[in-house]
Amino acid sequence: MRLRALLETDALGLRLLGGEEELDRTVRGVMTTDLRDPSRYLSGGELVLTGLAWRRDAEDSEPFVRILASAGVVGLAAGEAELGAIPGDLVEACVRHRLPLFAVSEAVAFATITEYVVRQVSGERAGDLAAVVDRHRRLMTSGPTGGGPEVVLDLLTSDLDLRAWVLSPTGRQIAGAGDPLPPAVGPVLAGEHLAASRTGRRAPHRAAVHGTTYSLFPIRSGGRAAVAASRDVRESVLSDWLLAVEADAGDWPAARLDLLQGVTQLIAVERDRRDAARTVRRRLAQEVLELVQTGAAPAEIAARLRVAAPVLLPGLGSAPHWQVVVARVDWLEGGPGGAGGPVGSAAAIQAGPVAQTLLEEILVDPAVAGSDSSDRIAVAHAGDEAIALVPLPAVAPDGDGAGEGDEAGEGAAPAAARAGLHADVLLEAVREPLSGGLADDGRLTLGVSAAVHSAEGLRGALEEARHARRVAAARPGRVCAAGHHELASHVLLLPFVPDDVRRAFTARLLDPLRDYDRRHRAELIPTLEAFLDCDGSWTRCAARLHLHVNTLRYRVGRIEQLTGRDLSRLEDKLDFFLALRMS
Numbered sequence: 001m002r003l004r005a006l007l008e009t010d011a012l013g014l015r016l017l018g019g020e021e022e023l024d025r026t027v028r029g030v031m032t033t034d035l036r037d038p039s040r041y042l043s044g045g046e047l048v049l050t051g052l053a054w055r056r057d058a059e060d061s062e063p064f065v066r067i068l069a070s071a072g073v074v075g076l077a078a079g080e081a082e083l084g085a086i087p088g089d090l091v092e093a094c095v096r097h098r099l100p101l102f103a104v105s106e107a108v109a110f111a112t113i114t115e116y117v118v119r120q121v122s123g124e125r126a127g128d129l130a131a132v133v134d135r136h137r138r139l140m141t142s143g144p145t146g147g148g149p150e151v152v153l154d155l156l157t158s159d160l161d162l163r164a165w166v167l168s169p170t171g172r173q174i175a176g177a178g179d180p181l182p183p184a185v186g187p188v189l190a191g192e193h194l195a196a197s198r199t200g201r202r203a204p205h206r207a208a209v210h211g212t213t214y215s216l217f218p219i220r221s222g223g224r225a226a227v228a229a230s231r232d233v234r235e236s237v238l239s240d241w242l243l244a245v246e247a248d249a250g251d252w253p254a255a256r257l258d259l260l261q262g263v264t265q266l267i268a269v270e271r272d273r274r275d276a277a278r279t280v281r282r283r284l285a286q287e288v289l290e291l292v293q294t295g296a297a298p299a300e301i302a303a304r305l306r307v308a309a310p311v312l313l314p315g316l317g318s319a320p321h322w323q324v325v326v327a328r329v330d331w332l333e334g335g336p337g338g339a340g341g342p343v344g345s346a347a348a349i350q351a352g353p354v355a356q357t358l359l360e361e362i363l364v365d366p367a368v369a370g371s372d373s374s375d376r377i378a379v380a381h382a383g384d385e386a387i388a389l390v391p392l393p394a395v396a397p398d399g400d401g402a403g404e405g406d407e408a409g410e411g412a413a414p415a416a417a418r419a420g421l422h423a424d425v426l427l428e429a430v431r432e433p434l435s436g437g438l439a440d441d442g443r444l445t446l447g448v449s450a451a452v453h454s455a456e457g458l459r460g461a462l463e464e465a466r467h468a469r470r471v472a473a474a475r476p477g478r479v480c481a482a483g484h485h486e487l488a489s490h491v492l493l494l495p496f497v498p499d500d501v502r503r504a505f506t507a508r509l510l511d512p513l514r515d516y517d518r519r520h521r522a523e524l525i526p527t528l529e530a531f532l533d534c535d536g537s538w539t540r541c542a543a544r545l546h547l548h549v550n551t552l553r554y555r556v557g558r559i560e561q562l563t564g565r566d567l568s569r570l571e572d573k574l575d576f577f578l579a580l581r582m583s
Contacts, residue, residue, distance in 0.1 A: 001027050001120040003047070003075050003100055012116060013108050014077065017091050019100030025074040029261065030117040032110050032269075036060065037067055041220055044072030047117055049110045052082045058089040065093035077102040077113065111269055118262045149175035149267045156245075156263065163246040166219065166267060168361050169194065169238050169437065170430040181244070185209050187433045189216060189244050194437030197237050204249045204257070215249035216242050219264045219271060234331055238437045239357040241271055278360070284308045285378035285389045292459050293382070301455035312378055312391045320391040322458060323420050324449040326465040327359040327386045328473075332441040352381035358444070359386040362430055363421075385469075387462065392420050392451055423448040423468070423481035435478045445472040446481040474582070502582045509579040512562040524562075527555045531567065532577050 004023040006014050016023075028045030031038070034053040042048075048068055055061060068076060076099055078086050086103050094101040104113065149166045156162045157177040165176040171186030181189075192207035193216040204215040219241040243264050249257060288308065291301045309320055329351050356379050363377045379388045423446060434444060447468030449461035464484050472482040513524040527545065531552075534541040542552045556567055565572040 001117070003027060005120065006047075006075075006077075006102065006113075006117075009116065012113055013105045014113075015103040015105075017086060017101040017103055018095050019075070019098065022075075022098055022100045025100070027074055027117060028121060028258065030114050030121075030265065032114065036064060039067050039071050042068070042071035042073060046073050047075045047077060047113075048073050049077045049079070049104070049113060051079045051110075052087075052090075055083070055087065055090070058087065061087065061090040061093040062096075065090070065097050065099055069097040069099050073099065075100040075102065077104050079104045079106070079110065081106040114265065114269065118265065121258070121262070149270055150177065152263055152266055153177035165244045167242050167244055168364075169240060169242075169358070169433065170361055171433050172361070172364060172429075174241065182210075186244075187429065189214055190242065190433035191436035192216065193218070193242050194237060194433060195439070197240075198234075198437060198439045204245075204260070206248060206250060212246060213248040215245045215247055217245070217260055217264050218242055219267050234442065235354060238329070238354060238434065239361075241267070243267065281311065281378040282356075282380060284311060285380035285387070288378075288389055288458075289380045289382060289387055289462075292462055295459075298455040301458060305455055305458075308378065308389070309391060321420070321451040321453045322461065323390045323392060323451050324458070324461040324465040325359065325363065325388040325390060325421065325426075325446065326462070326469045327355045327362070327388075327444065327446045328384055328469060329355045329358065329438075330384075330443045330445070351384040352386060355384070355386035355444075356381040358434075359388050359446075362426055362446070363388055363390065385466075387465075390421060420451045421448050423472075423483035427479055427481045431479045438478045442478065443473075444479045445469050447472055448481070448483045450484040506579045506583045509563055509565070509576060510583055513559060516558070516562055522555065522558070524555060524559050527552070528559055528576060529580060531556060532573060532580070536567065536573065 002023065003025050006012055006027075007016055007023070026045065027047050029043075030047045030049065031041060032049040033041065034051050035041075036054040038048070054064060065076070076094060078090065078101065080086065080103055086101070091101060093099075104110070153164050153166070153175055154177045156164050163178060165181050165186075166174040167181075167186050167190055168174055169190060171188070171190030173180055173186055188209050189207055193205055196205040196216075197203075197218065204217045207214050207216060220236065243260070245260065249260070284304075284307065288301065288304050291304060305322070312320075331351070360377050360379050363379070377388065377390070379386055381387065426448070427446065438444060447465045447470070449465040449468070452458060452461045464487065467487055468482040468484055471486055472480040475482075510525065513528065516522055517524050527541075530544050531541045534544060538549050538552060542549045545552065547555075560566055565575070567573060567576070
C-alpha cells in the first residue's frame with residue numbers, strides 16, 4: 001500500500017505535517033515503539049507509530065528521525081496524547097530527512113492503525129492471511145467468547161495449514177492451536193532461539209527436534225512496557241516471547257515471511273496488554289518491599305499484606321504464609337550487542353527490570369499453559385535485584401490458617417515451607433534454555449527464603465533470600481540457585497571471601513596438583529574430590545574410583561607430597577574442601 005492511502009482513510013483521522021512529496025512510498029509493515037533507538041527492530045519499509053515517550057527535550061528529535069531514515073522507514077506517525085501538539089523540532093527533523101510525518105489524534109488507537117496497515121499490506125501481497133487481520137479485534141478482547149493469540153494461531157492452522165505455538169523465553173507454552181507441544185520440545189526451541197538471538201543471526205531461526213523442523217520468530221514488545229532504550233540485545237533477549245511454527249521457513253517466499261512477521265506484531269499487541277495487567281501486582285510488591293527495607297512498623301506491613309492477599313490469592317479464607325525469592329542477572333563487561341547492536345556495556349544495562357521479567361517467568365509453573373498463570377506473582381526490583389513476594393496458603397496443625405496477628409509462632413511455617421518453593425526445583429525446567437540466552441557473558445543467580453507467617457518475619461526472609469543468592473553466586477555455572485536450608489552450612493561464608501583471597505588460597509593448594517595432572521594425567525584433583533566426598537574412607541573411595549586401595553594410597557601420598565599437607569588431619573581436609581568449593 002502507499003502512504004497516501006492513510007490520508008484517504010477517514011477512520012484513521014491522520015493529519016499530514018510534512019513530506020507531501022513522499023506520499024507515494026510503499027508501506028511494507030508497521031511498528032509501534034517508544035524506544036529512543038529502535039533500529040534493531042527495523043528492516044525497512046515500515047510505518048513507525050510512536051507516543052513520543054522517548055522525547056525528553058528538543059535535542060532528542062534529530063537523532064531519533066535520523067535513525068528511522070537510515071533504517072529505511074517510509075513514514076512516522078506521532079500520537080498527540082503524550083504532549084498534545086506535535087513538537088516543532090520533530091517536524092523540522094522530519095523535513096530535513098525527507099520523512100513524511102503524520103499526527104495521530106488522541107481519539108485514534110495505534111491498534112486501529114496497525115490493524116488497517118497489516119490488513120492492507122497482507123491483502124496486497126497475499127490473501128491467505130486476510131482472515132487473521134480481519135479478526136484482529138478479537139485478539140484485543142477477553143471474555144467468555146475467547147480471544148488472544150489463540151485466535152491467530154487457529155487461523156494459521158485453518159487457513160495456511162500451519163501448526164504454531166507462542167512460547168515464553170523458557171519454552172513454556174503460552175498459546176497454541178490444537179495439540180500442545182510435547183513438554184520437552186518447548187525448552188529446546190527456546191534455548192535454540194535465545195542462542196541464535198545472542199549471536200545476531202537474522203530471524204526466523206530454524207531448529208530440528210526429534211526429526212521435526214520448526215521456524216522461530218521473535219515476538220518483541222514495542223510499547224511502553226518494552227525495555228529501556230538501548231542497542232544492547234541483552235536487555236530484551238531474556239524476556240521476548242517467540243512464535244514456533246512447525247515448518248521450514250528456509251524456502252518460503254518473501255510474502256509468506258512478511259505475513260508471519262505481521263502475525264508476530266498482532267501477538268505483540270496482546271503481549272503488551274497482558275504486561276500492563278501486571279502493574280497492580282508489581283506495585284503491591286514494590287510497596288511492601290519499600291516498607292520492609294525502610295524498617296516500617298510490622299502493623300503497617302501487615303496492613304499492606306492484607307491488601308495484597310486478595311489480589312494474589314483470591315478467595316483465600318485466611319492470611320497466607322509468604323516466601324521471598326531474590327534473583328539477579330549479571331553481565332560481563334564488553335559482551336556482544338547482538339543483532340543490529342555494537343559491543344554493549346554491562347554497566348549500562350538496567351539489570352533490575354531484566355531480572356524482574358525473568359523472575360516472573362521462572363515462578364510460573366512450567367506445566368501450566370497460558371500467560372494468566374502469572375496472575376498471582378508479585379515481583380518488584382530494587383537496584384540490580386528482582387524480589388518476589390510469593391504467597392502460600394496458611395497451613396496449621398488443626399487445619400486453620402494462622403492469622404496475620406496470631407501468636408501461633410512459626411509452628412505452622414514448616415508445613416507451609418514443605419509445600420512452598422524450592423530453589424533447585426524452580427530452575428530445573430528453565431536452566432537449559434536460559435543458559436542459551438546468557439551465553440558466555442551472563443549469569444543468573446537466585447535465592448529462596450523459608451516461609452514466614454507474619455509481617456515480623458518478612459524482613460528476615462528478605463535477608464535470608466539475599467544471603468542464599470550470594471551462596472548461589474559463589475558456585476560455578478550460568479544458572480545457579482540456593483535455598484534457605486543451605487544457610488546453616490559453611491558455604492554461607494564463601495560468598496563473603498574477597499576474590500583475591502580466594503585466588504591466593506586455591507592457587508596455593510590446588511595449582512601444584514593441576515600442574516602435575518597436566519604433565520602426567522594423574523587425576524589427582526578428581527581423586528582428592530572423591531576422597532573428601534567419602535569422608536576419608538579408603539575402601540569406599542577406591543570402590544568409587546574403581547582403583548586398588550594401594551593405587552589410591554599412592555595418589556593421596558603424592559597429593560600430600562606436592563602440597564605439604566596431611567590428609568589425615570581434619571584441618572588439612574577442611575582446607576582442601578574449601579579450596580575445591582571456591583575454585
